[in-house]
Amino acid sequence: MLLIPCPWCGPREDDEFTFGGEADIPRPADPDALTDEQWADYLFMRDNRRGHHREQWCHTAGCRRWFVVERDTVTNEILGASTYGDSQ
Amino acid sequence: MSSPTPRRSPLGAIESVQHPPQEAQLFERPFLTQINLRLDPADSEALAAIQLVLGVQLPLTPNTTAAGQELLAAWLGPDEWLLLTEHHQPDALVTNLQAALTGHFASVVDTSAGQTVIRLSGPSALDVLARGCALDLHPSAFPPGACAQTLLARAQALLIAVDAAPTFDIIVRRSFAPYVAAWLQDSAHQFDLHFPTSDTA
Amino acid sequence: MSQPFRLDHDGRIHRDAPLQFTFDGRPIDAFRGDTVASALLANGVALVGRSFKYHRPRGIVSAGAEDPNAFVQLGHGARTLPNRLATVTPATPGLEVRHVNAWPSLDFDLMSAFGLAAPFIPAGFYYKTLMWPRRLWPLYEHFLRHAAGLGHAPDAPDPDRYDHVHAHCDVLVVGAGPAGLAAARAAAQSGARVIVADEQAEFGGGLLSTAQRVDGLPAPQWADAATAELSSAPDVTVLSNTTAFGLYESNLVLLAERLHSHQPDNAGSESGARVWRVLPKQVVLATGAHERPLLFANNDRPGVMLAGAISTYLNRYAVAPGSRAVLFTNNDSAYRTALDLADAGVPVAAIADVRLESDGDLPSQARAQGIPIHTGAVVVQAHGRGRVSAAELCSVGGAPLGTVECDLLGVSGGFAPALHLHAQAGAPMTWNPQIAAFAPQPSHDIHPAGAVTGHLDLSSALRQGTAAGAAAAAAAGCSNGHTPAAPRAAETPSSDLEPYWLPPGDLARAKPQFVDLHEDVTLDDLRLSLREGFESIEHVKRYTTLGMGPDQGKLANPLATGVIAQLLGRDPASVGTPRHRPAYSPVSLGAIAGRHIGPLADPVRVTPMQEWHESAGARFENVGQWRRAWYYPHPGESMHEAVARECLAVRHRVGILDYSTLGKIEITGPDAGEFLDRVYTNAWKRLRPGRCRYGLMLGEDGMIFDDGVTARLENQRYLMFTSTANAAPVLAWLEQWLQTEWTDLRVYLTSVSEHWSNIALAGPRSRQVLAAAGTDIPLARQDFPFMTFRQGHVAGVPARVFRISFSGELSYEINVPADRARHVWEALFDAGRPFGITPYGTETMHVLRAEKGFIIVGQETDGSVTPDDVGLGRLLSRRKDFLGKRSLSRPDSVRLDRKQLVGLLTDDPAQVLPEGGHIVDAPGRRRPLPMRGHVTSSYFSPVLGRSIALAMISGGRATLGGRLYVATLDEDRWLPARSCHHVFYDPHGARQHV
CATH class of the missing domain: 2.40.30.110 (Aminomethyltransferase beta-barrel domains)
Structure with a gap:
């Protein structure tokens, strides 16, 4: 069980959350300008990093906010969490 | 507007039919007005306008409530609140709020019929909730005035700590209410608490 | 004579409370305070089961949760519990205890013929041998399944009540021996919220079986006082009969509290077991250590017992587990057992000590009592069939030293920390050569204390416990300035142990020498595994089934590490130990399920019209968690006939459908139209208020994700319908874009799925029915055309009415607040009677669409x-642009x-x-x-x-x-x-x- 620190509600058990995959993958501003390869890269390619990983979570059963969690994918240690407001 | 058609709660209460005595430790509080309010907490003008209508300042601290004379405002998210009252009809409150918020980016939505309130009170309330709620509801962690959206058994719920009895209001979506009531009753069973049924009239 | 092995004084048993239970139908006399194991030993029952593979006779080895042999079946019928340990099960009046894994009976075991015919079935035997000839596998399998039984599951639903409790505390103390009690006291005195749990019926652990004193009191008395102090403290929860069986990420600890469900007079009562789901801020692990067995031929004979367990039975339960003892040790602790035996009047015929010198405090006392001590000596074989009758001694050089008669052979290979919980969490451990075992490393939130750290004496357990309790409380933010003083006990200096893994020379070839008693894994099996290249400890485990029994290899694994290291000529630290996994001891499935059974297994969601559907005789189908009316058969009608009737009613007259389960999202704000343009494939900004449009929502991969109608309620307010199953996923998807990507869009989303019930009227006469039910909405075609929406009243209730159709007929979807939906439904149905209105369910809806x-x-x-x-x-x-658009021109999308x-x-x-x-x-x-x-x-x-x-x-x-x-x-x-x-x-x- 992961105790996930919602930036708003504090630490909650993982079954209150939905995982949203790797963070920091912005949607291309002009998709039509991309080659098929570039679009596929945005669509499908993920780093699947071993160790420090920035990922999106949503506090589905709580405040419904999406936020970014930094997690070590080897130890499952959670290194921090930030709201989208913080990072922009 | 108030309709002559009696309303029915998800747990069987019928409006204007006598409800069970509220000294029970586990009972439904049907037909409360429940308004979902969204606005930007940085919009201080909007906040002030809301305070005028509600008589209470919207709580900006996560997982807290603010209680006024006639109405309780519960924090649901950084730009989202639930307004709970038995003193205002939903349509009137929506109209007043919308009028106060004219020109502001905000949303006022009536959800009264979509959810209900179950009240659990008494010394064993914590033990009952601990059967299905992962939150620490010890008064040191969840004092009166605190609220939290979380999971109660397998349903989403908004918990509000009402007083130190302790008393909790448990707000659940309508279709989940029978499950949550059955679950609370099952957990409360060993503490000799029973759910009074409303359709005894 | 009853209880021939019961000592006539001392012990923690209540001699004024005699009781009787049965073992395989035989009455067994016991006292309150006994475990099933201590009572069996008091009655001279040496044989408690047959081994898993060879069906060799087996006896009680330990006095705790580490026992590999003492698995029994409790109770009968629906309430029976398999795989309970006699060593931790309190003896209670009328309890039914049966052996497991012997067929047809314990004393006459047919299966041991298997053992005689093929005395030692090597590891991998089943797979290598019994697969050929292949056609005989079913026969073999039948035989093996019967042989491999570990008790039996109940044959009827368990009537006991199992539940779960979530709990929070500052400090969780696992184990209530000397270190655990000291830690719990220290933490409580610091003002922390404390939970302390112990698997035994009584708190005290080793304190209950030692003659030492704590703070001037006999140790058991001190334990009672400390337990009483904890029980009366306001923020301390004291849980006995409770095993911490799993420690997970975030320090979630699962405890199983056994509530005596096996009591025959407990039928139908409150609880069988309770799982506590504890989220402590800090954990003190005071889980103690398990004594390590030693290898010699026939080391599995009943009567071979851990030395510490002998002391426990003597001192705590006033039971002499034999009448003449030999002890075999590589450390000082067995000498305490020798002294305990001598005190109890049980002659100690010999002590074989691996070490060439033994001149510590305890050995000197034993020597002074005239107990024969052989240093530099080992036991190489146990004699006797049903029970040990003699021990064969040898020098460490391999020279025979003769055979000594005994019916009790106490062994001590040192102590291995019970670090299972620590290791389950993936916390680090290190090889401690001092104790020749792995020991846990403390972390910022896990504090090992007592024997689990490798320090075995009482005074350091008390000191460490106090320090750990105080440190944990402080780390949890509880500090009231009070520095708890550690309870004091006399220091007992001891000399080092001498690691001993394999018998000397060729004696290591003697057969059989069991490494894992439960799984019948022998030294030869380990050799075979290594010879065949399975050298990693995890491979050895899988090849031999080492440590895979319900005892989780508590005794076997620490021994196997040393044995494998010596066989490979490697350092034990590099061999490691198999990964520890929950559960530490067996937990019944009922406890895992808790109250999530029957109607509470999963929420059943119903609409406000549920009772109406039921009384109309509807059949229901599950759509996710929703229960939806499927079809409404008339008496005698088949499903096919009912659906055909409903379909024709809609096509020719009018039908009414409960469509309340659709997802509904209000979309508000100045940028709502732009937002819809981005999430739907078609254009939305020019949709006029009062109109509806069908929309398709794609994933970014261009594939259809959801569809539905959205209406523009007002200029800056839309209502989106989603499919029933996608109500939550669509809302989450839309919020994700708004919150993470399009943060500049001023749009709010609010789910109104449950506030608005949706009643669909469909069929050529639906306009007449709606009019008859009473509405202030003009219904003429030109006033209220297809794909528009109107707000007004229906049957006196405020309503949003949408002229949209999923049947292809003239249709109105009437949204009304859910608390008046039943009224509106009934009003429409009554108004529709003259028009032949027919309720239809999801099956008809599917046919029509x-x-x-x-x-x-x-x-x-x-x-x-x-x-x-x-x-x-x-x-x-x-x-x-819209979500997914770019993907539609990918080559694969245009194939x-x-x-x-x-x-x-x-x-x-x-x-x-x-x-x-x-x-x-x-x-x-x-x-x-x-x-x-x-x-x-x-x-x-x-x-x-x-x-x-x-x-x-x-x-x-x-x-x-x-x-x-x-x-x-x-x-x-x-x-x-x-x-x-x-x-x-x-x-x-x-x-x-x-």
């Missing part, structure tokens, strides 16, 4: 279907052979195709047969008087009219059909516009 060729997301689509695939390419705007939606008409109009059936161009027996596609929906259409089906066919639209064949489960039976356009009824949509 299939006749119209309308897709259902998740039925026609499966996450790999584009809008064009289902013929909805016209909904793709060219003028704007000509993509599966496309078509209709199918069978040659036999009565033939309803199987949904999911595979479709080929030409049948045959050739494999693989090239597949053209599959049937997605298939019904009998009453209005058309024939069957219809929808299918996804490769390149389907280009080959309409072509002949196809649909597979059945009978590979020689193919159902011929022709493809056609997917709209079967009213292709130009005239009926919904009337």
